[in-house]
Amino acid sequence: MTAAAIAEATGGHLVAGTDPLLRVTAPASIDSRRVDPGGVFAALLGRHTDGHHHAPAAIAAGAALVLSSRSLAAPAVQVADVTIALGALARHVASHLSATVIGITGSNGKTTTKDLAAQVLAHHGTVTATDGSYNNELGFPLTVLRATTDTRYLVLEMGARGRRHLSYLCDLVTPTVGVVLNVGTAHLGQYPDGQAGIAAAKSELVTGLPAADHGGVAVLNADDPLVAAMAPQTRARALWWSHHPHPTHVHARDVRLTSDGRAGFTLHTPEGAAPVTLSLTGQHHLSNALAAAATAHGLGLDTTLIAQALTNARPRSTGRMQTIVRDDDVTLIHDAYNANPDSMAAALTTLTAMTARRRIAVLGEMAELGAHAAHAHRHLGMLAAHAALDLLVAVGDEHAALIADAARTTGGNLDILAVRDAREAHEVLHRGLRPGDLVLIKASRAAHLEDLVTALSDSRPAAAERGGARLDPG
Known part of the structure; x- marks a missing residue:
């Protein structure tokens, strides 16, 4: 231009x-x-x-x-x-593109689903996709402005922290395909009417889609009642994905979880079935994979190709159940990019299912929960107490105290520590970690636990050192 x-x-x-x-x-x-x-x-x-x-x-x-x-x-x-x-410029550029525009929203899993969909669709044409989680009124147009005339698929992650946010993005560039993953509790404090308000905000994507006879497709989670209720609100054709068998839904059967926390399953579409083994850590990524598969299926990709592409897909965005194996056989799970009650529960479920000498959870604040924050952090402490953990490290101020106190009150054979920040957490952990330990590090970005990940990634056993906390007798 x-x-x-x-x-x-x-x-x-x-x-x-x-x-x-x-x-x-x-x-x-x-x-x-x-x-x-x-x-x-x-x-x-x-x-x-x-x-x-x-x-x-x-x-x-x-x-x-x-x-x-x-x-x-x-x-x-x-x-x-x-x-x-920037938005106006993106609208102008998009009007000159022939790409199929795919918008992805939901309370959890947007970034991973976007990354998976982009890698699957790359087998069918050139893809331009959102970097990381840059999904707001800046990241959305900046992604569009990276597209070229060669772009066949423009995959856009779409975030919302209130009403009209997604409508604004759809007004800039209207997706042909809209994917709604779930309606959870992320950013709950931004919605005075709770999950109903979140559902209304997410539905702006499907109400903004073109009609079915103009190619509009809504890819919806059949297992989430608040998402399923969006089908009558859209003029687009509805495609469904589910964890449960259904002849017209994209779904999974024979689901299994490996000892290192990776999901395997048989992908079923109305056209056939094929095996998938994900390289991503966490059974909850099954949902993200099914959403990506349903999107690709709706765009005409073959079931076997979709399954192979999902198996070959690799993690692209850091800080989302990212596995880091140190050379002393300590494994870190870096999930400190963001956190909410649903994603915390999913991460603890994955940690419990994985094989390890000791399971350690380092948990920080879940931000933007408003009046729900105290209850959510107490409930997190209860979940941690019931998980098969050996050590819980709660990081932060009043919310960390709520996590730790709830875990102590719930009971169980669990050591519990509360520290103020990432630096103190590192002081506690770096001398005590031993080969075979598995450490989940999760919080909202406000907790800065990515600093702890960096510090522990560079740490090595220090058996000869003195001082600091000792995590167990040996």
Whole structure:
């Protein structure tokens, strides 16, 4: 696109001295350190920094143009609001693409399902997909702006923290295929009407789909009543996936879990059946795999190809049940990207099912639960007490105390420690871990337990050291 075309698409104007014929040949970025040569740098007004201050560095790094909300030195397009302008630019670019757009939402599993679907669909054509969990009003348009005329499938993770969020994204770029995974308890504090409000927000994806006679497809979880209730709300054709056998649903049979926590099953579609063994840790990824399979099936892929692609798929996004095996045979499960009551329960279930010398759970705060937070953290402590754990380390302040106290009150043969932060957790753990130990590390990002993962990944046994907590007699 030219600078003039970008100005027209965004409702902005060229800053004096900007060549209207200047060509932008690469995607957009909001980080001046990560601009692509020939791309656009979007100068956002952030909470802690002003992107306009970094515009010269972005140009020096190769950006062709700056999208700004105030006057800057050329080359730049000035707009009223950079975030809204990015969305408008994404809408313009998408209108010139022939790609099938797939939107994926749900309380849990969006990122993994997106990663699996992208890897399966890559066997059928070029895929552009969301990086990590960049699924909001910034990440959504930035992903669209990475698509090219060669993109056959544009796979977009779509997050919502309130009503109208998904409607806004659908208004920017309307998916042809909409996948709703579940309605859980993530971000419950953002919804005064509880799960009913979450369901209403998630349903905005299916109500925004094209009609069936225009290719619209809603891929829905038949096992979740709040998702199943969305079928009458959409004009699109409904495709279903389930854990339970049904002749017209994509479903799994012969489900099994390996000793290292990976799910195997027989994938069934209305057209056939084929075996799958996932490389992802956690039985709950079965749901994500079924959703990805149903999506691919709805787009015409063969059942055997789908099953082979799922088996060959690898984890792409860090911090989501990511397995790290140290060279001393200590295994870390890094699930510290995010947490909510449902995902905590799933992670503990997986930890319990895995073979290990000792099972250790390091659990931190679940954020954005509002008035439900105290109850949710006490319930988590009770779940931990009933899991087959050897040690529970609760990290944080009042919420960690709730987890630890509930676990103690529930009882069981479980050692329980409460620490203030990732640094204290490392002090407790790094001298006491031994070969064969399995350590789950899970919390919302606010707890910064990814720092603990980094520290423990670099740690090695320290039998000769003195001091620090000792986790067991030997």
